[in-house]
Amino acid sequence: MRSEAVAIGEMSEPMYAHLVFSPTCPLYIVVASWGKHRLGVYRNSLLMEVFDRAIESLRGVLPDLGQSIAVDGTGIASWCNRWQKDLTDKEAGWGIRTKSNEDGSPRIEKWYGYTVELAVDAKYEIPLGFEVIPANVNESPRLRVVVDHIKERHADLDVLHVIADKGYDSGDNCRYVLYELNALPIIPMRLTQEKDKPFSGEICHCTELGTPICDCGGKMLYAGRDGKYLKFRCPRHKEERGGSCSGSTYGRVLKIAISENERRWPGLHRESKKFARIYRKRSAAERVNSRLKEHLCLDDQHVRGLGKTTVNVSLSLLVMVGGALAMARGSKLERPRQVVAMAA
Numbered sequence: 001m002r003s004e005a006v007a008i009g010e011m012s013e014p015m016y017a018h019l020v021f022s023p024t025c026p027l028y029i030v031v032a033s034w035g036k037h038r039l040g041v042y043r044n045s046l047l048m049e050v051f052d053r054a055i056e057s058l059r060g061v062l063p064d065l066g067q068s069i070a071v072d073g074t075g076i077a078s079w080c081n082r083w084q085k086d087l088t089d090k091e092a093g094w095g096i097r098t099k100s101n102e103d104g105s106p107r108i109e110k111w112y113g114y115t116v117e118l119a120v121d122a123k124y125e126i127p128l129g130f131e132v133i134p135a136n137v138n139e140s141p142r143l144r145v146v147v148d149h150i151k152e153r154h155a156d157l158d159v160l161h162v163i164a165d166k167g168y169d170s171g172d173n174c175r176y177v178l179y180e181l182n183a184l185p186i187i188p189m190r191l192t193q194e195k196d197k198p199f200s201g202e203i204c205h206c207t208e209l210g211t212p213i214c215d216c217g218g219k220m221l222y223a224g225r226d227g228k229y230l231k232f233r234c235p236r237h238k239e240e241r242g243g244s245c246s247g248s249t250y251g252r253v254l255k256i257a258i259s260e261n262e263r264r265w266p267g268l269h270r271e272s273k274k275f276a277r278i279y280r281k282r283s284a285a286e287r288v289n290s291r292l293k294e295h296l297c298l299d300d301q302h303v304r305g306l307g308k309t310t311v312n313v314s315l316s317l318l319v320m321v322g323g324a325l326a327m328a329r330g331s332k333l334e335r336p337r338q339v340v341a342m343a344a
């Protein structure tokens with residue numbers, strides 16, 4: 001492996017970690033180990049410092065890095081017998097997810113271990129930040145923690161979109177992305193009824209997804225954003241005189257302030273083509289999670305405890321970031337995401 005990649009060495013002396021960062025060798029890590037199945041480092045913060053400095057170097061090569069951030073969580077099992085009465089990893093927790101089979105039927109997945117909350121660049125599929133938490137901790141509030149860490153280390157990062165699945169759907173997350181990041185929260189809403197059915201309890205007659213229903217009985221058409229408002233037009237505005245529900249030839253117009261409900265109107269209409277197009281980028285986070293497990297063996301770890309699991313995750317992500325940095329500096333910008341050959 002070339003010097004631009006990550007080097008990991010083991011030593012029999014007491015635990016320590018050397019972290020070196022330079023233009024000629026962007027990432028070089030020596031992690032000492034002792035005991036047959038025990039891994040340690042001096043401080044997790046040292047690994048995070050190397051990770052953050054590598055991201056900063058990547059930004060010098062990829063100026064648009066971090067414009068679209070995709071957030072997703074993935075479960076990793078702890079290296080212990082989960083069926084024992086007295087569990088050897090007391091920092092881990094039970095996690096459960098509902099997924100769909102190929103035929104559409106639901107299936108339940110359970111694991112005892114941890115969840116990796118990962119934020120990646122949706123264009124280049126490069127990790128930008130992460131957090132390891134016990135599997136029984138709610139993931140939704142962690143979106144702010146992970147993205148805040150990225151903004152603290154890279155304050156001038158120009159974030160345009162934060163993309164996540166409906167597990168992160170909350171008013172707090174939408175307000176955080178809208179007002180503190182000045183970006184768009186692309187997070188699907190968890191529905192409580194059919195999406196086209198009228199929804200009660202809002203400032204206007206609308207569906208649960210926030211599409212107003214016109215006096216003529218049809219769903220109003222999204223006409224774009226006007227500052228702090230979303231604009232909608234009558235679906236019959238092309239008719240003579242703008243339709244029966246308006247005396248104007250332009251047709252009836254309704255503007256809804258985003259601040260009325262940031263979760264229902266998150267700066268972009270939820271049923272617009274643009275919302276769907278941006279949300280499709282979320283699959284970048286799933287692909288990064290898949291590479292971590294399949295090619296960097298994160299799904300087959302042999303350590304216990306939150307600290308050691310965090311070290312494992314840090315080293316795996318450093319391999320990806322180090323490889324991406326080497327390819328970007330080698331004028332191979334079309335291949336910064338490819339770590340399969342390096343990991344093999």
